[in-house]
Amino acid sequence: MRRFRVRRGIAATAVALAAVLGAGGWAAGTQSAVTGPPPGSAAWTADTALGLRLPDPATTTPAGIAAFFGALTPAQQDALATRHPLVVGNLDGAPVELRYRANALALTAERTRELARATDPALTPEDHRAARTRAERYRTLLDGGRHVLAFDPRGRGQVAEVFGDLATARRTAVVVPGSDTDLQSFDRAGDPYGTAAGMARALHGATGGQTAVIAWAGYTTPVGLGPDAATEDLARAGATRLTRLLDGLAVSTRPQAPPTVFCHSYGSVVCGLARPGPARASGLVVLGSPGMGVDSGADLDPGVPLWATARNGSDWIGDVPHVRLLGLGHGADPTAPGFGARPVPATGSHGHSGYFAPGTASLAAYAAIALGRG
Template sequence: MRRFRTLLTTAVLATLVVGGTAGWASAGSVSAPNGPVQGTAAWLADDTLGRQLPDPATATPSEVAAFFAGLTDAQRQRLVAGDLEHATHVAVIVPGSDVDASRFDRTAQRAADLQAKAGDDTAVIAWAGYTTPSGVGLDQATGRLADSGAERLPRLTEGLDATGLPDPALFCHSYGSVVCGLAAPDTDASDIVVMGSPGMRADDVTALRTDAHVWAAKSAHDWIDRVPNVEVLGLSHGADPTSPGFGATALPADDVPAHDEYFAPGTSTLTAFAAIADGELR
C-alpha cells in the first residue's frame, strides 16, 4: 500500500510539473499515424522531375536507392541539398515536439548549425519522419507517437545502408530521444546523442540493446530538469539518461540557456556534437 501511494504521488507530481510548465493540453493531442507520414500526398503529386517519386510508405530502401541512382545531378539537386554520396560521416537530427511541415524551420536550422560546425565531409540530415506531439499534454507523457517514430527511423538508417553510406550519428532532442530509445535496437547508428531528454523508455544503456555509443546532455537551465524521471501507468519515460547510473557518456551543457538551445552556435554542446558527428570524439 505504501508503494502504491508513493507511485500515485509521483504520477500526480509529474502531471503537475508538466502541466505547470506549459499548460496541460490533452485536448490538443493528435492521433498516432497508421498510414503515410505527413506530406506524402504532396510528395507523390510532385511531377517536377517528369517521373513518379517513390512512395515513402511502401518503397523499400533498395528501391529508393535505385531511384536516386537513376537521377541526373540536376534532378538530385532539385530534391536534396548537400552531398551524401561523398560523405565520410552522416548525422541525423531527430526532432521533438511541435515539428511538422509548417514548423520544420527549427530542425532545419539545427541541422544547418551542426553542418557549419562539422567538417566538410560530414552530411547532416534533418529528419521529419514521424508525427510529433503538439504542445505539452498526454502525447508528451506517453510513448504512443514515439512508437510510430521508432518504426520509421530504422527505415532511414536502412536506406543509408542501401546506398553504402556510413552508420549515422543520431542527435535526438527532447521527445525525439524517446523515439531514439525505442528505435535503438533496430538502427545501425554509430552514436546516439540525446539532449533535453525526458527519458528513453529504458532503465540504462544496456536496456537499449544497441552497439552505438550513447551520449547525453542536459542543461541546468532546461525546464525538462524539473520533470520527474519515472514511468507510472504508462506516463513519463523512465530514467534520466544523464544520471550516472544510466551509463551514457555525459556531455557539458552548463552554457546552454534553454531547452531549445543545445545546437546554438558557441555552446559547448554544439562543439561536442560536431566532434561526435565527425568521428573525432569516442
Template sequence: MGHAQRTGTTRHHAASFPPRPGTAAPHPRPRTTRPRRALLAALLTAALVTPLAGAARPQIPAPRPALLTAPLTPSTLPSAYEANRENATEAARMAAVHGDAHRAAADSALAAPSRHLLAFDGRGTGQAVEVLGDLAHAEHIAVLVPGSDTTLDTYTRFHRAAAALYTHLTHRTGSAHGPAPRVAVIAWLGYETPATVSTTVTTTTRADEAAPRLRAFVRRLRTLTPAGTHLSLLCHSYGSVVCGRAAPGLDSDDIALVGSPGTGADSVAALRTRARVWAARGGDDWVADVPHVRAGLFGITVGFGTDPVSTAFGARVFDAAGADHSGYFTPGSASLANLARITLDHPSEVTRG
C-alpha cells in the same frame, strides 16, 4: 529546436513536456524543486486525462507525396530532390489558395533550388527530410531527430539547428585529423510530433509510431552512402524518446540525447543498441525538473523513466554548459561543439559533463 521560454507560455518550441510554471530561478536552485516536481506531475496527469479544449486548425490541402520513378540511389538523388521540390511548390500553391499564407511561405522556402529534400509531405502538420551537404559521398552523417511542436509551420527553427551544425562541421579548422572530412547533416522530420500541450506528449505513442520509420530511414541511408560511413543520431527532447524506441536494431554508430525527458528505457543496456550512447542537459534547461518516472494510468504508461544524464542510466554524459531547452545547437556553444565531435567520431575530444 525552437525558442522555448522558461515561463511555459509559448508552444512554438520542440520540447517534450510543458515547461515548469513560474519564472526561472537563479542558480543555485532553491529548495523548491520537490514542490515544483509534484506540481508538474499533477499538470502532466491533467494533460493526459483532461484533453484541452480549442478549435482545431482547418486541414491544409496539399498533394500526395511525390512518386519517385526510380529507386533511390546515389545517382538518382538529384532527381529525387527535384521531384520533392516540385511537390513542395505545388503544396505552397494549394496552401495559398486555401488562404494559409504562413504554410505557403514555409512550403515555398523548402521548394527553393538550394534545398535538397529526400522526402516531403505537405499534408496535415507536414513532414520533411532535408539533406545539407553531399550525402552520396559523406564520410560522417548526423541525423537530427526533433521533439514536439516541430511541423512544417515551425520547420525554420529546426532547419536553423541543422544548418548551425553543418556550418560548424564544414568550418572546423586545424589539421590534427588531416584533411577536412566530407560531412552531411539530415533534418529528419519524418514523423508526426506531439504538441507540447497534449495528451500524447507524456506517452511513447508517437515515438512508437515513429521508431520503425526511423530504423527504415537509417537502413536506406546505409545503401546510399559509402561503406564505413560514420552515422550519428542527435535526438532532441521528445526526439530522444523516438531514438530510444528505435534503438534496438538501429544501424547507427552514436546516439546523442540532448534535453531528454527520458527514453522509455531504464538504462543504456535496456536500449539494446551497439551504438555509443551520449547524453547532455544544459544548466538552464527546464526539463531537469520533469519527474523521470514511468507510471500506469488508466491503462496507459505515462512518463519516460530514468534520467538519461543520471549515473544509473549509464550514458556518456557530455558538457552542454548553460544551454536552455532550445540552445543545444546554438553557434559557439559547448553543446554544439561536442555534438560536432560526436558526429566526426572523435569521442576522446568530447568534454564531459
C-alpha cells in the same frame, strides 16, 4: 510496503504530469500519427507506363526500393519522379538526387494548389489565410536550391532537409527534433538553434562541412504540453519511420559509417524506442531528454555508443520527474550516472533549445562525435 511503493509511484506520476502539463491541465488534445506509405501510392502502384510492376511503398523494404531504381535508366527514373513526385520524394532507398528533384516538383504543385485555394470564393477568409500561409511555406522550401529529402503535406506536414552532400561526405548525422515540430516550425527564424533545421545547420558548420546532416521532421510530434507529450504513442510511430529512414540511408549513401543520431527532447523517446543497431547508427546523442522510454542504457543496443548531454540550469525539462507508470512518463534520466550513457558537457548553453548554439561546449562535443572522434 509494496502498497506504499505503488502509492508513491502513483504520486510521482501525478507530480510528473503536473510538471509536464502545467497547473492548467492538458494544453492540447491527442493526435493521430501520420503513418503508412506516401500520399499518391495507389496511383503509383497502378502505373504501368514503363511496362514494369512498381514496388509497393507499403511493403517493399528500402533495400528493395534501391534495387528497383538501380535497374532503371536515368530517363525512367525521371519519368517516375515527374508523374509521382510525392511518392518518389518520400521513398527511403531511392536515389538521393532523384528525391530532391521529386520533392521540388511536389512542393511546386502543392504551392500552386494552395494559391488556388487562397482565392477560391467557396472557402472562408480563414481558409484563404491558411492557404496563403502554406503557399508561402512551400515557396521558402523551394528557394535557394535547398535539398529537401522528404516532404509530406498531410496533417501538420512533415519534411526532411539535408545540409551538405550525402554523396561525398565522410560522415553523416540525423537530427530528430521534439514536440511542436512540423512543416511550419521546421526552421522558424525566431529560434535558430532550437529548430530541426537550425540544429542541423549548426552541426554541419561545426564539423567544417565534413558531416552531411539531415534535419528530420519526419514524424508526427506532440503539440504543446498535452497527453501526447506524456505518452509514447507518437514516439512509437516515429520510431518506425526513423528506422526506415536509417535503412534507406544505408542503401542510398556511402559514408564511412552509419549516421550519428542526435535526439532532442521528445525525439529522444523516438530514438530510444527505435533502438538502432550498429548497422543503422554509429551513435546516439540525447539532449534535453525527458527519458528514452527505457529503464537504462542497457536496454539499448550495446553496439551503438550512447551519449547524454548534461542539462543546463535553465532547461525546463529538468523539472520533469523521470517516471514511467500507467502509460505515462518516459522512464529513467539518461544523464543519471547509473543510466550508462557517456556524459556530454553543456557549458555555455541556455534553455531547452540552446545546446546547438555556437560557442557552447555541447556543440563542440557534438561535432567531435559526428566526426567519429567521440
